[in-house]
Amino acid sequence: MVTVHLRLPAPLPTQVLDLPGSTELGALLPAGWESQAYLRTRSSGPLSLSAPLASLAHVGAPSHPVSIDVVARLLGGKGGFGAQLRAAGGRMSGGKNDNVDSCRDLNGRRLGSIKEAKKKSELVESLPALRAKAAAETKAKLEALERKLGVSSDAIDAKADGAGAKRLAEVDLEELARKKHKFDDNKFMEESREINENVRSAVAAALLKKKKKKTDAAKQDKDKASMPPPKVAATSA
Incomplete structure (x- = not known):
């Protein structure tokens, strides 16, 4: 007989079974779990369900209990996860700051x-x-x-x-000062003249508007002063 500690997925408890050594490992799985779970030990990968239980017994201590895990199977994805990780790693390494x-x-x-x-x-x-x-x-x-x-x-x-x-002392500074340089940029002169005229027009318009505003205010004050006082209605005794 072989003592088996069958560890089921949480929250199911661990089962302790005494089974003959010729028992197949597939018999340890509950009914209907063959496609949803597999068996393994802590030092091995998935076990073959047709292997006998005696193949897992300890060579030096045949009576030592055998621990077997029941592991649930996980559904796989569509693939390409590694490629996504590599692409994400490339993006992360590309934006890495090298300022130390x-x-x-x-x-x-x-x-x-x-x-x-x-x-x-x-x-x-x-x-x-x-x-x-x-x-x-x-x-x-x-x-x-x-x-x-x-x-x-x-x-x-x-x-x-x-x-x-x-010599520098022999240079006629007065002659250099009398030399005139002609400025022939007609476009600049026209633009300068136009800007000056616009400024003068704007200033004249502002002054005229201000003067007109003062005149209108004075006329309103004069009209108010020339208006007769309001009539008071007589009250009967």
Whole structure:
């Protein structure tokens, strides 16, 4: 005889049965449960219902009870669940935030602070190059201005006997001031004139409206003052 602990699905209680070793496992299932449940042990998968009970007995202790679980079958889906999980995982990983500036290193410093310090150090190292670039741009602008005014910077630093270039002191500033530059943008002039006329018209209309309003108010006050007092009905004694 083999002692069987048959654990049924909750809330059904566990049954203790003493059965011969030649009993088939299918006999342990209640009637009509063959298509709705299957048998298994804690260390195995689904058991064959035609296998004898003695095949589950312990080799070293044949009298030891055998524990068998009755597990309800679950209806399967239409499939594609794994594909849906992979697609959802791809969407989640695609929108993952890789900003780790708030994290700390082994020394307790924030990674964002370390990055900021590196940027500042690189800026300090490149400061001479930036200053040289700014000086070169300033020099280029000055040379362009000197060429436009007809002044040579070499002549400024040259000696008095240098020839072929003007000195800055020799430039006739009054002559440069007398030069006039003609502005030929007719479209801009027309638009500017139209805007000025519109502003003047709007201001004149507002002033006229205000004046008319004051005149109407004064006329109403005058009409009220010229109206005779209301008559009082005589009462009989």
